[in-house]
Amino acid sequence: MNRIYLDHAATTPIHPNVIAEMTRAMGEYYGNPSSIHSFGRLAHEQLELARQVVADSLQVDPHEIIFTSGGTESDNMAIIETAFSRQNEGRHLITTAIEHPAVMQTMKYLETQNFEVTYLPVDEKGNISLADFDYALREETTLVSIMFGNNEIGNLLPIKEIGERLREHPAYFHSDAVQAYGNQEIRPHELGIDLLSVSAHKLNGPKGVGFLFKSDKIKLPSLFHGGEQEEKRRPGTENLAGILGMKKAIERLTIEKQKENNQQYLEYKKQILSFLDEEKIAYKVNGDPSNSLAHIMNLHLVGVPNNLLLMKLDLKNIAVSTGSACTAGAVDPSHVLEAIYGKGDSAVTESIRISFGWGVTHQQIKTFCQGLVTSIKK
Structure with missing residues (x-):
């Protein structure tokens, strides 16, 4: 598996x-x-x-x-x-x-x-x-x-x-x-x-x-x-x-290793966004990509309920999230996205967080992208 x-x-x-x-x-x-x-x-x-x-x-x-x-x-x-x-x-x-x-x-x-x-x-x-x-x-x-x-x-x-x-x-x-x-x-x-x-x-x-x-x-x-x-x-x-x-x-995690990791994570972000562009998926990057931690990206996938998307991805053995793990099991929307967009905005319930780390590969990112697009189109 x-x-x-x-x-x-x-x-x-x-x-x-x-x-x-x-x-x-x-x-x-x-x-x-x-x-x-x-x-x-x-x-x-x-x-x-x-x-x-x-x-x-x-x-x-x-x-x-x-x-x-x-x-x-x-x-x-x-x-x-x-x-x-x-x-x-x-x-x-x-x-x-x-x-x-x-x-x-x-x-x-x-x-x-x-x-x-x-x-x-x-x-x-x-x-x-x-x-x-x-x-x-x-x-x-x-x-x-x-x-x-x-x-x-x-x-x-x-x-x-x-x-x-x-x-x-x-x-x-x-x-x-x-x-x-x-x-x-x-x-x-x-x-x-x-x-x-x-x-x-x-x-x-x-x-x-x-x-x-x-x-x-x-x-x-x-x-x-x-x-x-x-x-x-x-x-x-x-x-x-x-x-x-x-x-x-x-x-x-030496300083050199941190720099190497961050460069790898930035490449993963580009790989995901390029795939979404090629497949003509409507999205927006939440936050400020020019002022961000390299290992975290948050995407608003327009018109796609994030709770349903997470379940579909989970069935494909792919794990992402909607926000902080400390709110796991809660039905409350992300307070971070609400602070940005306001309560009731569609971005709050149509966004997912993708985060990288040790063990992630370009092939895994490719498989994730395919699974993500397939789930969205269904």
Whole structure:
């Protein structure tokens, strides 16, 4: 059975080298990293080696890396800790209308706790306006949370420009980089980012592990209590096998490899659009192709209900999606596309997300294109 997986923005297959590393870790490093005997010291050494690899990938200090269960926990930790610890300085927060649910729902929760949140709108290409940001920023703004790259349409947000604006402002700057890390060169200190969230399962690593970068420049009390682990910020015995799996996944993604991958993904996009043009399929690319993550494309296939199309493709053993995996099973339309087009627009229910990653080939893209066109014409 030839199965084609084009939903890498939702999660990625674990690379064999990562599986091998995790298997080795579970067999060899079973000591508690906090124990003082030789088994514990060996595990602790491996833990800190992994922390160094993560830190080097961002060019930050190792103690600025906090291991977590993934992007959602990291987002919640950064946003909630900042909001409550700084509420006496101000209760105003800024984010965008196209954030991942891990940020959006956390902001909605804070609104029930008497915080005021400004959701920056986007234009017809899914981009925010820096003028809107400048207008929204206040003296009492304590946190700005803006994603590095969007998980549905792929748009890159103006992180550098916002970081520059916040250098002389007391607000902390958080960025959800779950989709961008491993595809973009990210240097938090250079960009003025104080907090950054990452998840391993988006880069061919294991599920249930990730990290939060927290700059030494900011102070945050911990939400959790009970142990000394992770700079006292996340007490509890570390998931060492998962962390070492993430380390192996990160080691694969050198800057050169990222560039090579992105070039390949851009070729896949051209291949798909050329096929649709040849078959005279009516479509529109959602988002801004000139300012996008290479591995994500979102297409409005005019007149084609996306729920029906996904089922037809699934029957052909082809996996794509309609948006964020965190809304799987929900009947709600994409809030990202609604932010671009407005509620009730046909694009919201006629769009699919195609996302590439390790293991995808030109032949698979060709087979996908044939299956897509056949399904649309039927």
